[in-house]
Every structure is written in C-alpha cells, then in structure tokens.
Amino acid sequence: SDEVEQFDYLFKIVLIGDAGVGKTCIVQRFKSGLFMEQYGSTIGVDFTMKTIVIDDKKIKLQIWDTAGQERFKTITQSYYRSAHAVLLVYDITKEKSFENIEKWLEDVRKYTGNNVLKVLIGNKCDLEQARRISTEKAKLFSEKYNMFSMIEVSAKDCCNINESFINLTKELVSLH
Numbered sequence: 705s706d707e708v709e710q711f712d713y714l715f716k717i718v719l720i721g722d723a724g725v726g727k728t729c730i731v732q733r734f735k736s737g738l739f740m741e742q743y744g745s746t747i748g749v750d751f752t753m754k755t756i757v758i759d760d761k762k763i764k765l766q767i768w769d770t771a772g773q774e775r776f777k778t779i780t781q782s783y784y785r786s787a788h789a790v791l792l793v794y795d796i797t798k799e800k801s802f803e804n805i806e807k808w809l810e811d812v813r814k815y816t817g818n819n820v821l822k823v824l825i826g827n828k829c830d831l832e833q834a835r836r837i838s839t840e841k842a843k844l845f846s847e848k849y850n851m852f853s854m855i856e857v858s859a860k861d862c863c864n865i866n867e868s869f870i871n872l873t874k875e876l877v878s879l880h
C-alpha cells in the first residue's frame with residue numbers, strides 16, 4: 705500500500721553497551737518476538753522501526769542498534785544525534801560490562817542533550833547462577849546518575865523486554 709503512515713509521536717531510542725551484552729538480541733526480541741543465539745554481522749542494520757499503540761496514541765519507535773561498531777569503540781556522534789532515550793545495556797554476569805557503563809555515560813554526556821532519558825538495562829537475567837552484579841548495586845548506580853529507571857531483562861527468556869520499551873515510551877509521551 706502507498707498509504708502514508710500516520711503516527712502521533714516518533715521517538716529515537718539508541719542502545720549502547722559493550723559488545724556481547726545482548727543489545728541486538730534485545731532489539732530483535734522486541735521487534736519480532738524471536739530470539740536467535742547468534743545474529744550475523746549482515747543483520748547489522750542501523751535501525752529498526754516498530755509502531756506501538758498506547759492510550760490510543762500511535763507511537764513510532766526508531767530503535768538504533770550499533771551494527772558492531774562498539775567492538776572498536778568507534779560509535780560516532782551521528783549515532784546519538786536527536787536521540788530521545790538511551791538504553792545503557794550491561795550483562796549481569798560480566799562485571800566489566802557494568803563498570804564500562806560509566807564510560808558509555810561519558811559518550812552520552814558528550815553527544816546527547818541534557819534531557820535525554822537514560823535507562824539502565826541488566827540483560828541475561830536468565831543466568832541467575834552466574835550473576836555478578838546485584839540488583840541493588842545497579843539500582844543505586846542508576847539513581848546516582850539520574851537515570852529514569854533500571855530494569856533487569858532476558859532477551860532469551862523474553863523477560864521484561866516489552867515492559868522496558870513500553871515504560872520508557874510512556875515516559876517519553878508524558879514529556880513531549
């Protein structure tokens with residue numbers, strides 16, 4: 705159909721965090737409801753579009769995933785441009801990925817506006833037995849850095865994935 709798509713809001717959401725924390729799996733899970741163990745680099749699209757409806761408002765989400773650049777620490781300014789929200793993702797079983805959130809926050813400070821919404825996401829909560837970062841520690845960290853929220857998710861088990869995007873979108877609607 706060549707019908708022009710109508711929507712009430714358009715928000716740009718960007719995902720950052722170390723390579724391997726599960727950013728691509730989170731986006732794909734939200735987009736299609738599927739989980740694949742491995743996404744080839746050819747999947748490395750710049751962004752995914754998903755339209756959701758909340759309270760009769762049609763909201764278009766433009767979700768940016770890094771296409772693997774984070775492996776080389778070369779995420780550029782243009783990736784962050786005009787972002788409404790930033791999802792900072794770590795792996796609850798990898799201490800380093802949590803420590804590096806501070807480094808990712810430096811990028812956020814440099815490249816985004818003051819009122820960008822920040823959400824801390826602890827992925828792989830299906831691996832409870834291998835957990836290295838407590839929920840409490842992450843919660844305190846998110847408060848220290850004035851984040852909108854902290855949530856633990858599992859792209860594998862589909863735990864809290866939709867909730868993360870919906871809560872964030874509701875907040876964006878209330879702010880715009």
Ligand code: GDP
Binds near residue numbers: 827
């Ligand atoms: P990215 O580099 O941040 O985009 O990470 P990927 O989405 O490519 O995922 C990296 C690896 O973590 C892959 O082997 C995934 O199968 C795995 N993975 C992603 N999400 C989960 C999860 O929720 N639980 C578990 N157990 N593994 C996950």
Ligand code: MG
Binds near residue numbers: 728729769
């Ligand atoms: Mg990826």
